[in-house]
Amino acid sequence: MSVTVFSHPQCMQHQVNEFHPEEPARLSAINDQIIRSGLELAITQKDGTPATKAQLYRAHDPAYVDAIFAKAPQEGHIWLDPDTLMTPGSLDAALYAAGCGINAVDEVMQGDNQRAFCVVRPPGHHATYDTAMGFCIFNNIAVAARHAMQDYALERVAIIDFDVHHGNGTEAIFLDDERVLLCSSFQHPFYPDTGADTQRPHIINSPMPAGTDGNSWRAEVEQHWLPALEKFKPQLVLVSAGFDGHAEDDMANFHLREDDYRWIAQRLSELADKHCHGRVVAMLEGGYDHSSLGRSVVAFIKGLI
Ligand SMILES: [Zn+2]
Structure with a gap:
């Protein structure tokens, strides 16, 4: 099994200020590590295409999408929330980030590879139906879904x-859409202080304390996510x-x-092999320590292979 990695140079052109952790160098760190690890030989790399407004409207309030287009700056920068800014390259970067997810879905549904990874920024999972938040402008995974x-x-x-x-943001968009089974682990209490009290049969949240290590996290996944995913029989794993x-x-x-x-x-690949012809699409969200980010993406992609 090979993996198609989608990205686009425009995702580097969302130029934040020098103090912002969600910076273009994150993607360079991933690309460097893909080359250094030799993984480059085992994957197919493709440039993505930008999402259209109509595709964004499926996950977002059209008025919100139109407002983002209208306020995108030609120079300087604007703040969408205390953490999220737009510079002249940001709108196109966000369109390519969401578009890569759409390309990746097309790839696994009708292309040669049934696994895809999107090396994109800005990230998406905090963006709600009508609000930018936490470094996120469009909710890339929701648009793909x-x-x-x-x-x-x-x-x-x-x-x-x-x-x-x-x-x-992903939870809010799919709160009443039971076609999606959402499994989410996160540090709690912690930003953005949501998710611990959600009561929906199709949303499995795993709030976990600071200090959570791999053993307790894997146990949570094995006990609560994998059985639910088996029962759900997904047609696609995002x-x-x-x-x-x-x-x-840090x-x-x-x-x-x-x-x-x-x-x-590996666990998600096994699940996908069993239920949906191996179809897995992963999209980059956070990860701000460049060395561990690059190594972790490589490890994850190896798990998909
Ligand atoms: Zn994060």
């Missing part, structure tokens, strides 16, 4: 989110792949390691 449900008439899509922050829960990432206080990311990729 709705594309799969609309263009391929899928009725059961799993979304796995192991970023150390709760994917509040992954909000955030690596800020790595022990070396954005948060989980102690996950590369092996844990490889392990979850």
Whole structure:
């Protein structure tokens, strides 16, 4: 099994200020590590295409999407929330980030590879139906999920989110959409302080304390996620792949390691092989320590292979 890696140079052109952790160099670190590891020889790399407004409207309020287009700056920068800014390259970067997810869904549904990973930024899982938040402008994984449900008439899509922050935007968008089974682990209490009290049969949240290590995290996945995913029988597995829960990432206080990311990729691949012709699409979310980010993405992609 090979993996198609989607990205686009425009994702580097979302130029934040020098103090912002969600910076272009994150993608360079991943690309460097893909080359250094030799993984380059085992994957197929493709440039993505930008999402259209119509594709974004499936997950977002059209008025919100139109407002983002209208306020995108020609020079300087604007703040969408206290953490999220737009510079002249940001709109196109966000369109390519969401578009890569759509390309990846098309790839696994009708292309040669049944696994895909999107090396994109800005991330997406905090963006709600009508709000930018937490470094996120458009909710990339939600746009991909709705594309799969609309263009391929899928009725059961799993979304796995192991970023150390709760994917509040993804949860909000699919709160009443039971075609999605959302499994999410996150440090709690912690930003954005959501998800611990959600009561929905199709949303399995795993709030876990600071200090959570790979053993307790894997146990949670085995006890609560995998049985539910088996029962759900997804037609497609999507992954909000955030690596800020790595022990070396000081954005948060989980102690996950590369092996844990490889392990979850293997478990999800087995699930997908059994239920949906091996179809897995993962999209980069967080991960701010460049060394561990690059190594973790490589470990995760190896798990997909
Ligand atoms: Zn995060």
